[in-house]
Amino acid sequence: MAQSKIIENLAKINSIAQKYSPTIVAVTKYYSKDKMVEAYHSGLRHFGESRATEAVAKIDDLDEEIRSNSTYHFIGHLQTNKVKKVVGVFEYIHSLDSMGLAQEISRQAKAKGIVQKVLVQVNNSYEETKFGIAPSQLDSFLEQASSLPELEVAGLMSMAPYIQDEKLLRKLFAQMRELKEKFGLKELSMGMSNDYHIALEEGATMIRLGRILFE
Secondary structure, three states: OHHHHHHHHHHHHHHHHHHHOOEEEEEOOOOOHHHHHHHHHOOOOEEEEOOHHHHHHHHHOOOHHHHHOOEEEEOOOOOHHHHHHHEOOEOEEEEEOOHHHHHHHHHHHHHHOOOEEEEEEEOOOOOOOOOOEOHHHHHHHHHHHHOOOOEEEEEEEOOOOOOOOHHHHHHHHHHHHHHHHHOOOOEEEOOOOOOHHHHHHOOOOEEEEOHHHHO
16 A cells, blocks of 8 residues: 555655654655645655645645644745745745745735745755855855845755765765854755765755655
8 A cells, every 4th residue: 555655665764864853854746635645644744845836726635634734845946926825835945046036935924924934045066957046145145035024044955966976965965064054054955865865964954755755
């Protein structure tokens, strides 16, 4: 059964992750609401989605018990015209990557009377295909973002390149930890199915797992 498969997968992940006590974000963006329900009953409480409209519909369709006892993370690139849908539904937005986006999140959070937690996406691998703030720009970006009302900069997020080079991955993850510590931030979201164990060793507080949990 699918549920026992998730439980089995989670046990393997926890055998590595437990000593680091990370938040395991189950990336359900490619999976149905039923998979989310199975994951919840397997003990998971944090869920990651990346398509605003579909995600909100999926969350709205959950039973009240699951919906109210779960924490939602928006982990995909967020367009400013979708901010209104996302603010207040997702406790964390992992993909703050521009000042215009920060200002719109702040505006919508203020309108809804809430404080929205965000993670600043950092592109420390300098991949042209990835969004994110360059490390050299982070100081001024954080200063500006932190001054916006109803916006709480809770930490940083990165997406490492999909490579087998453990030495390079470790270097990139270590740099992210150093940036987190430099700016006194709480959360560091990094590490996915193929590299989460390295990310944990280098200081991740949140890991985003999809395939390794569900398949």
